[in-house]
Amino acid sequence: MKIGIVGGTGDIGQGLAHRLSHNHEIFIGSRDKEKACIVSECTVKTLYENGIEAKCKGATNQEAVDFGDVIVLSINYRHLKSTLDSLTGFENKIVITPINPISKSDCFYYDPPKEGSAALSLKELLPESTRIVSAFNNIAANRWKQLDTELDYSVAVCSDDAEAKNIVMGLVNEVSNLNAVDAGPLQMSSIVESITPLILNIAKYNEMKDVGVRFF
Numbered sequence: 001m002k003i004g005i006v007g008g009t010g011d012i013g014q015g016l017a018h019r020l021s022h023n024h025e026i027f028i029g030s031r032d033k034e035k036a037c038i039v040s041e042c043t044v045k046t047l048y049e050n051g052i053e054a055k056c057k058g059a060t061n062q063e064a065v066d067f068g069d070v071i072v073l074s075i076n077y078r079h080l081k082s083t084l085d086s087l088t089g090f091e092n093k094i095v096i097t098p099i100n101p102i103s104k105s106d107c108f109y110y111d112p113p114k115e116g117s118a119a120l121s122l123k124e125l126l127p128e129s130t131r132i133v134s135a136f137n138n139i140a141a142n143r144w145k146q147l148d149t150e151l152d153y154s155v156a157v158c159s160d161d162a163e164a165k166n167i168v169m170g171l172v173n174e175v176s177n178l179n180a181v182d183a184g185p186l187q188m189s190s191i192v193e194s195i196t197p198l199i200l201n202i203a204k205y206n207e208m209k210d211v212g213v214r215f216f
């Protein structure tokens, strides 16, 4: 599969590239192609040192969108609209959103836009034919890059497009010990996104690391 990661130089983007680039062709996108090439070279080197051949390249965000059959929007919610306003070519593509709109006061809290969730706001920002899927919302980024660590979590996946959801669930299940679960239509993405501040608060108040969820 060809996967383009918008904001791929960040924590989640790099983590996904580490775990997916041996099975799939990855374009790590950035506003700054040089930065993306450095991140890509580091990813390839790290994987090579672990005996894994990576298919990974640095790119602009637009090149990542043009390349991918699947696009991951690995950027903060507050940069979503301005980033999407600068990009074209999402028609008929699968777009994965791991985006959690979160704010912080004494603790972390879910701070969704008026549409109800980051995933639902994408319906307003992307062409109608874009196949939006929410996934990877509830796993801490640092675990992704620790290649010797099993990712023993469930990944709740939401979409209104059954075929796109199945493709993304297949992608999830290829990674480590991740377990994709169908969490229903995109309308349910607000519940999945809101699990992340819960996780962050549990980690903070209980001095725990890498808190996650597994559904049995």
Ligand SMILES: NC(=O)c1ccc[n+]([C@@H]2O[C@H](COP(=O)([O-])OP(=O)(O)OC[C@H]3O[C@@H](n4cnc5c(N)ncnc54)[C@H](OP(=O)(O)O)[C@@H]3O)[C@@H](O)[C@H]2O)c1
Pocket (backbone or CB within 6 Å): 007, 008, 009, 010, 011, 012, 013, 029, 030, 031, 032, 035, 036, 073, 074, 075, 076, 077, 079, 082, 083, 098, 099, 100, 101, 136, 137, 138, 139, 140, 141, 142
């Ligand atoms: N971090 C986690 O543990 C975690 C877990 C689950 C879900 N998520 C979600 O995943 C998404 C990405 O999180 P992250 O931690 O990977 O984010 P991040 O590292 O803070 O940022 C990702 C990328 O966004 C780009 N960026 C920064 N400022 C920007 C701007 N003003 N306009 C456009 N792009 C900008 C940067 O890429 P360039 O400078 O190269 O363009 C950066 O590498 C978030 O929505 C978050 O809610 C995160």
